[in-house]
Amino acid sequence: MKTDLSHAVQRFQETFLSFEIDSIKTQAQKLLDAGITIQGFLSACMPCMEEIGRKFEAGEYYLPQLVVAGEMFKTASREIRSVLTEENSGRPLDQIVLGTPAGDIHDLGKDIFAVLAEASGFKIHNLGVDVKPETFVKKLKETGASVLGLSSLLTTTFESICNIVDLLSEEGLRKQTFVIIGGGVTEKSLIEKLFVDAQTRDAYEGINLIRNYIRTGKKEPVV
Amino acid sequence: MKKKGPKIFPMDIMTAQERFDSVVRLEEPDRVPLSLMLYYFAPLYAKVPMSRYMTDRNFYLRVMQRVWKDLGPWDLYYNVNPVSRLVYSFAMMMRVLWPGKELPEDDIAKVEELAYMSHEDYDWVMRTTERFSDMFFRLAMLPRFCEEAEGMGMVRVFGKVFLDFIRQLFSWRKEFLWWRSQGAAVQIGYQAEMPFDTFSQARNVINFSMDLLQRAEKIGQASTHMAGSFADLSIFLSKLFGVPTVQCYCHRSSNSFISPEQFKSLALPGMEIITRRIAEAGMTPILHCDGDWMKNLSFMRQRLPAKKIIIQLDGLTDIFKAKEEIGDHFCLFGDVPAAMLVMGSEVEVEEYCHRLIEEVGKGGGFILAGGCEIPPNARPENLKAMVRAVQKYGYYSKQQPSMSAA
Numbered sequence: 001m002k003t004d005l006s007h008a009v010q011r012f013q014e015t016f017l018s019f020e021i022d023s024i025k026t027q028a029q030k031l032l033d034a035g036i037t038i039q040g041f042l043s044a045c046m047p048c049m050e051e052i053g054r055k056f057e058a059g060e061y062y063l064p065q066l067v068v069a070g071e072m073f074k075t076a077s078r079e080i081r082s083v084l085t086e087e088n089s090g091r092p093l094d095q096i097v098l099g100t101p102a103g104d105i106h107d108l109g110k111d112i113f114a115v116l117a118e119a120s121g122f123k124i125h126n127l128g129v130d131v132k133p134e135t136f137v138k139k140l141k142e143t144g145a146s147v148l149g150l151s152s153l154l155t156t157t158f159e160s161i162c163n164i165v166d167l168l169s170e171e172g173l174r175k176q177t178f179v180i181i182g183g184g185v186t187e188k189s190l191i192e193k194l195f196v197d198a199q200t201r202d203a204y205e206g207i208n209l210i211r212n213y214i215r216t217g218k219k220e221p222v223v
Numbered sequence: 224m225k226k227k228g229p230k231i232f233p234m235d236i237m238t239a240q241e242r243f244d245s246v247v248r249l250e251e252p253d254r255v256p257l258s259l260m261l262y263y264f265a266p267l268y269a270k271v272p273m274s275r276y277m278t279d280r281n282f283y284l285r286v287m288q289r290v291w292k293d294l295g296p297w298d299l300y301y302n303v304n305p306v307s308r309l310v311y312s313f314a315m316m317m318r319v320l321w322p323g324k325e326l327p328e329d330d331i332a333k334v335e336e337l338a339y340m341s342h343e344d345y346d347w348v349m350r351t352t353e354r355f356s357d358m359f360f361r362l363a364m365l366p367r368f369c370e371e372a373e374g375m376g377m378v379r380v381f382g383k384v385f386l387d388f389i390r391q392l393f394s395w396r397k398e399f400l401w402w403r404s405q406g407a408a409v410q411i412g413y414q415a416e417m418p419f420d421t422f423s424q425a426r427n428v429i430n431f432s433m434d435l436l437q438r439a440e441k442i443g444q445a446s447t448h449m450a451g452s453f454a455d456l457s458i459f460l461s462k463l464f465g466v467p468t469v470q471c472y473c474h475r476s477s478n479s480f481i482s483p484e485q486f487k488s489l490a491l492p493g494m495e496i497i498t499r500r501i502a503e504a505g506m507t508p509i510l511h512c513d514g515d516w517m518k519n520l521s522f523m524r525q526r527l528p529a530k531k532i533i534i535q536l537d538g539l540t541d542i543f544k545a546k547e548e549i550g551d552h553f554c555l556f557g558d559v560p561a562a563m564l565v566m567g568s569e570v571e572v573e574e575y576c577h578r579l580i581e582e583v584g585k586g587g588g589f590i591l592a593g594g595c596e597i598p599p600n601a602r603p604e605n606l607k608a609m610v611r612a613v614q615k616y617g618y619y620s621k622q623q624p625s626m627s628a629a
Contacts, residue, residue, distance in 0.1 A: 064481065108336060184479075185561050
């Protein structure tokens with residue numbers, strides 16, 4: 001039985017890393033047949049995502065590979081979760097509240113990040129687009145998440161980001177919340193100007209910055 | 224002899240149009256030209272309703288005249304004001320949400336990523352007559368995502384688009400007269416999303432990413448198939464509007480989306496056909512290069528014509544490195560970052576403009592501008608800082624009196 005499972009995991013990972021999206025559902029079914037748990041499934045996905053991330057950082061892979069990897073994870077995850085319940089999943093690495101602040105309705109980059117972060121073991125609370133500051137704060141309180149990801153493709157979100165940070169302070173949540181902004185219009189200089197903790201323009205760098213915060217508990221931005 | 228238009232600044236030797244033509248040829252003009260690509264900024268600055276600004280032509284012109292009077296002058300008028308959503312959709316091929324319709328009165332228009340094309344449509348494109356394939360594609364797809372063309376056949380869509388272009392012609396001709404009377408040159412004759420990038424938007428990023436892994440060859444073939452027709456339509460409409468430039472949007476060809484190899488094999492062949500044909504017609508292609516283009520630049524240098532093309536950069540490509548790599552081949556345009564224009568100080572903006580003028584403007588071939596469009600919530604003082612920077616630092620001739628010396 002154990003051999004079957006390790007063989008199924010190996011085949012699943014090979015399929016994943018060769019971007020055979022049409023076969024991923026079948027391979028996920030084989031994982032279920034071999035007795036995988038949700039935690040086991042996430043553990044099988046993580047090295048694949050790390051490998052794809054390494055190649056992306058090295059300039060060998062580009063956005064299409066990230067997007068397709070995200071789609072494969074979503075397909076396999078749906079298949080697994082249609083049978084298994086979350087109770088089997090063990091404790092997720094950490095929780096991230098995510099959204100596009102009020103003033104912007106772009107969701108593409110945010111959604112790519114959400115899937116990749118989930119496949120990397122995070123629990124994601126994706127609030128969508130044009131989100132009000134109060135909604136972010138409410139979700140942080142409700143979930144106890146320590147990371148807030150804000151996506152921005154328009155400068156019209158800057159005022160909202162300031163309002164979110166102010167509200168976090170008012171509610172006494174600022175110190176324990178790692179606030180990271182991302183998106184085409186953001187740049188490192190905004191860390192100081194918008195009073196956030198980190199900035200990124202690519203999903204994998206964002207995941208690494210969050211991991212670094214969780215590991216060290218330090219908010220110093222890695223520039 | 225044709226009468227020259229008025230000067231932008233008293234110290235200028237050239238007109239704005241002469242200055243523009245000179246930098247495209249990579250020559251050193253009297254001064255670095257300035258383009259303030261502002262559209263959504265104006266109604267926010269003037270505190271007037273966005274929906275009226277976008278639909279009432281006379282009102283639009285009055286608002287722009289106020290911005291010009293308060294913050295200007297600058298060299299190039301950025302004319303992206305469509306007479307209708309149908310015209311906008313025909314050019315950009317994205318579903319757009321409009322203030323006063325789907326959005327509140329004062330919101331800026333927003334594009335929505337909608338997958339309206341199937342992968343079988345690449346084959347359909349290949350079956351269309353090459354001469355009209357770009358236009359056929361646009362007319363066939365519009366009913367799938369644009370409310371104004373909903374339920375219509377290609378002939379009816381053509382009729383409606385044609386009539387709106389006639390309205391655009393009359394509207395623009397009238398506006399252009401005013402801008403030219405102020406000494407500004409008009410930046411854009413025709414503008415549209417390039418074929419490769421149109422497919423990316425039409426399929427949406429997820430489907431297009433899968434296409435790139437599963438049927439890349441078809442994307443390349445269909446993009447190249449449509450290129451000649453794209454160029455011909457651009458040339459025709461630019462002539463009609465009386466401005467010999469074509470602004471070609473390539474929002475999805477940067478390395479922020481695709482690899483340099485994918486760019487070289489799939490997007491560049493079409494880009495080469497388009498830019499060469501437009502240049503051969505005596506016009507200037509302006510490539511609007513959002514995203515990080517660094518790894519594409521050497522391929523562009525090898526394949527695209529020299530001293531004929533403007534490359535607009537939005538701050539995500541390192542414009543200083545781009546100057547070293549392609550500055551002797553293309554005119555560069557940009558790139559004061561949007562974030563700096565909104566959150567930065569006047570001093571920061573002026574210093575950055577100074578650096579751009581000194582380094583990217585060295586020897587000519589440079590137009591100072593914001594990175595992409597001026598953000599709607601840019602600080603007005605920062606736009607004034609850009610205007611001031613070309614006056615203080617932008618003159619090439621040592622003999623030329625400068626503002627600081629005056």
